[in-house]
Amino acid sequence: MAFFFGLGGLFYVSVLLVNAIAILSEDRFLARIGWTSGSDPGFGGMQENSVKAKMVNLVSSVRTLMRIPLIVINTLIIFYELILG
Amino acid sequence: MQRPAYSNPAPAHSPPLHHPVPQHVSTVPQLRSPPPPSTSSQGYGYPQQGQQQPGGQQQPGYMHQNFGAGFINDPTAQMGFQVGKSAVMAGQEYMEQNFNRYVNVSALKHYFNVSNSYVASKLYIVLFPWWHRPWSRQQRLANNGQDGFYLAPREDINSPDMYIPIMAFVTYIVLSTLLAGVRGAFHPELLGITATTAFAVVIFEILGLKLGTYLLSISSESQLLDLVAYSGYKFVGIIVTLLLSEILNRTAFGTGGGGTGGWVGWTVFLYVFLANAFFLLRSLRYVLLPDTAQGGGAGSAASYTVARSQRNRRTQFLFVYSYVVQLVFMWLLSRQSADPKVAKA
Secondary structure: OOOOOOHHHHHHHHHHHHHHHHOOOHHHHHHHHOOOOOOOOOOOOOOOOOHHHHHHHHHHHHHHHHHHHHHHHHHHHHHHHHHHO | OOOHHHHOOOOOOOOOOOOOOOOOOOOOOOOOOOOOOOHHHHHHHHHHHHHHOOOOOOOHHHHHHHHHOOOOOOHHHHHHHHHHHHHHHHHHHHHHHHHHHHOOHHHHHHHOOOOHHHHHHHHHHHHOHHHOOOOOOOEEEOOOOOOEEEOOOOOOOOOOOOHHHHHHHHHHHHHHHHHHHHHOOOOOHHHHHHHHHHHHHHHHHHHHHHHHHHHOOOOOOOOHHHHHHHHHOHHHHHHHHHHHHHHHOOOOOOOOOOOOOOHHHHHHHHHHHHHHHHHHHHHHHHHHOOOOOOOOOOOOOOOOOOOHHHHHHHHHHHHHHHHHHHHHHHHHHOOOOOOHHHHOO
16 A cells, blocks of 8 residues: 555655755754865865765765756646645 | 568578568568568468469469569659668668667667576576575676676676566566456556566665665676666566465465465575575675675776775675665565455365
8 A cells, every 4th residue: 555656656755855855954954963074175074985975975966966956846746736636 | 382472581590670671572562561571471472362363373473573563663663662661761770879879779688698598597596596606707808808898698607687687577567466366356556566666676776786885985897787687686586485375375384375474485485585695695796895806807997905894894785785675675575465265264
């Protein structure tokens, strides 16, 4: 019954998750945890190859890349849900 | 002798990707529906001949001439025939060029280059991986000596193919729906639901694997289709589970009524899961742990010194992927409830 919608439900879940990643506040939340990679002029930051650095990189790149497509996708989904129920 | 269309050569090799061009002078004019070269021109030739020459056992040329007098000698029709043929050829080329931009057809062909003995031995390896000794894929240097490439599945038993995963995928969908029908719980959306579930499982696995390789900085040279192929081999085991538990649960062994609920089902499932995990461990070792694999190989594999903790983490990732992830997904795919009618008895 959870798979009744097939890929539709899966798509909704993934859109919601990416939305959640995209709306995290950069300076209030991520800097507190330390998930930003503030690039100093001299390289004294975290090591590039560690898992945490990669994760931070991934999160920030998802945020910068997916902001605008997410606006479009969200609008489409809102219209779909409003009009077609 | 009365059917000149029999002079078609039987295709001894697999036909090329293009629509095969007829090798003989076609007695059928192209202005009608375009026939495939061998059979339908035979069938078309026969009623024509029956009409024109009811008693004709004459030489083959006569029918050509008699029939051709109406069409082939007409220059306008001939020109139209040529134009049509060139238009079809151009259309095919255009489509192939555009198609080749999206799907790498030649890479796909490499994965389907299998033989019967390969399929049989590979199935044997998937189900009983303990008895297989050398697991590394064989390579062969290209002519310029620079880029080696992997041998096709036909020649190398360790090379992953796409034929078995795709067939196992389709068989799994059909079998699972069939078993649902036997239980009386069939409805046509079940096919779609099963298909999308299995698809989503494969996609999730590949995503997880790619995420893992990115996070752990594993520079993997293997293609995406390799990973899809490795992920598709577990459908073989799931099919075996479904079949065996369905058959054996109807005898006196299990709780009766089929399904994968009884202990027969669980035993078979555990065995198949362990076999699949072993197979994946051995196969993915060359993908995920590039320093334990052979260093000299295709191309320029940058061999950097990897810290010990990273190597441990990679091994852990491999283990977690092979066991835990596969357990979850295989359980998900082989879920089937027992037959409600029989189980109550």
